[in-house]
């Protein structure tokens with residue numbers, strides 16, 4: 213069938229067969245479908261919808277458009293965590309070493325930040341020398357040696373998604389759940405996992421700001437994981453405010469290392485708590501513990517004993533990262549950065565520290581990227597000084613932006629001040645985890 217005939221099926225509201233979808237994905241990969249035909253097809257999918265069978269067939273075809281890792285010769289359960297992305301969302305750097313220390317192999321393939329959400333690869337690359345461009349062979353050897361490896365998506369993993377995502381981005385067809393599910397799950401399922409924990413964010417800084425949409429996305433991803441034989445669970449977690457103390461790159465690595473080394477750090481507790489929660493769920497799904505209470509204790513013990521930190525340090529060495537380049541105290545000190553202090557304009561209770569506005573401010577000063585090809589300034593970022601729900605007095609410091617120049621900070625000062633709202637009455641912050649699927 214010619215591309216236009218397959219497009220017409222969906223344009224007219226019909227159901228695509230597995231053969232139609234296989235032909236579409238084959239055409240995306242071998243270049244026989246032109247960009248305008250691919251774009252027309254995703255727009256037809258977006259407007260007419262995909263039923264669960266079509267969504268599964270699309271995920272399957274995208275997954276098999278490239279290599280599916282076979283790690284069966286590593287005699288450990290394989291598990292991973294994937295987050296839909298947020299501001300200050302840094303838990304991967306804590307969860308992977310915890311799981312590795314528990315005897316789980318973690319083949320973590322991550323992405324870069326785009327827009328206001330940060331990316332694990334950028335955070336890792338803020339460690340001097342850290343190599344995220346691993347060949348499959350090296351990726352496998354690092355997992356065998358230290359239990360986890362963290363790499364970018366190679367050209368062989370779900371190549372159809374790379375092309376489709378770029379065209380969806382350019383044609384306003386990203387925010388449709390079946391397309392998102394096929395995109396994310398085709399990449400995650402290519403890791404050859406036994407178990408997968410999804411952290412679906414909700415709130416202003418999330419990809420799906422609205423809780424109902426976040427739950428629907430979580431349900432669809434969990435069902436897809438299970439359809440493909442992977443034990444999958446999702447946690448819906450709060451992203452109306454940044455996670456933990458820092459948002460940026462090397463500053464976030466610093467926060468993770470403080471947690472991995474059991475060193476006190478104010479306002480970092482939500483990062484630690486969410487990391488333990490997600491790790492514990494992966495530990496149960498991987499069959500290492502039978503229940504969450506024991507799994508949480510095991511995750512805590514691996515942090516407490518320093519076993520997780522040892523795995524992190526070993527991984528850094530194996531991926532050519534210089535662990536000594538990670539700051540051991542204030543991550544912004546001595547870099548000649550300008551500071552913009554955000555102070556409470558009145559006394560009351562902190563009601564909002566808007567993750568979207570804070571994330572956008574970090575991008576605007578160079579700590580994130582607007583276009584996929586943009587470079588990143590790893591040293592700039594934002595530091596939170598007050599938690600949502602806490603009582604503040606007029607003039608108290610709420611947060612500080614660290615930028616390369618005063619002019620950079622001035623451009624976002626209004627946005628950042630608008631990110632904070634203070635209530636005259638006590639505020640109960642929304643819970644860190646609002647649902648489990």
Ligand code: URA
Pocket residue numbers: 377386391392393395396419
């Ligand atoms: N992230 C992805 O990888 N794909 C999507 O479609 C949306 C977010």
